[in-house]
Amino acid sequence: MQGGERWMKVVASGLVAAMLVGCASLDDYRRLQAAHRSLKAEKEALQQELFDARNVNDSLRTRVQSLDQQLATKEELLRNLRSENELLAEMRQKAETALEELANRQRLGDIKLAGPALPPPLDSALKQFADQHAGLVEYDPARGTVKWKSDLLFPLGSDVVKESSRKALQEFADIVKSAAAEDFETLVVGHTDNRPIVRPETKSKHPTNWHLSAHRAIAVAFQLAEAGYPPERIGIMGCGEYRPVADNATEDGAAKNRRVEIYLIPRGSIVPGATSASAKAAHPEPGSGAPGK
Known part of the structure; x- marks a missing residue:
């Protein structure tokens, strides 16, 4: 159990x-x-x-x-x-x-004249002259040209050289009548812009721009002659408005076209056509022009 x-x-x-x-x-x-x-x-x-x-x-x-x-x-x-x-x-x-x-x-532009290069003493004197009068003239050694600004040489529409420019023309004459330039003579060429002459007082003296350009060239030639440069070594041309170097549509261009150029060319290039006395009688010294064109 x-x-x-x-x-x-x-x-x-x-x-x-x-x-x-x-x-x-x-x-x-x-x-x-x-x-x-x-x-x-x-x-x-x-x-x-x-x-x-x-x-x-x-x-x-x-x-x-x-x-x-x-x-x-x-x-x-x-x-x-x-x-x-x-x-x-x-x-x-x-x-x-x-x-x-x-x-x-x-554009025809400036006149191109072939000729020998300027001798170094003459070239140097012209360069120095242009530097001293930079606002009035430009010197082109390649063409033997001194370009004068007409607005600084003449009043508008006038062929009377400004008193302020006569000293510069005297200095230029001293250079071109020096011994360094004895083998050269000068050709003075006047140019204008293309604006027509309309003022009666201007038109009575310069009927066209062609007349004005020629009369200004003559006025510069007289200044050179009075400074002692032989007149028989001076030639004169007036191209009027027909050889512009800039656009006449602008004020700056028109001012550039109003100019007087003096070319140094080999002596004998200009053939005399009259004595200086008879030439002066045929072309009396320019008179006073109007203040406007």
């Missing part, structure tokens, strides 16, 4: 232990299942993030490729524009050169 009870107790203890072990295993299983579900959800979330990131990356890569293509297109356009700009600049330069050549052909 006591042995049966002991056995029953053993069996009952075993069953309790077995039940306890079974309960522990089920809890572990459930915990593992929950962890598994959590990891699976985390994995799916990470996979979705990876998918989204790949999509963003693909989109960015496509955008970069598009921008690279646009940049390449714009760089090609820039190269083409630069090439066209260089071509246009070259064409413009050629056109400006052609227009300048055409203008030079159509």
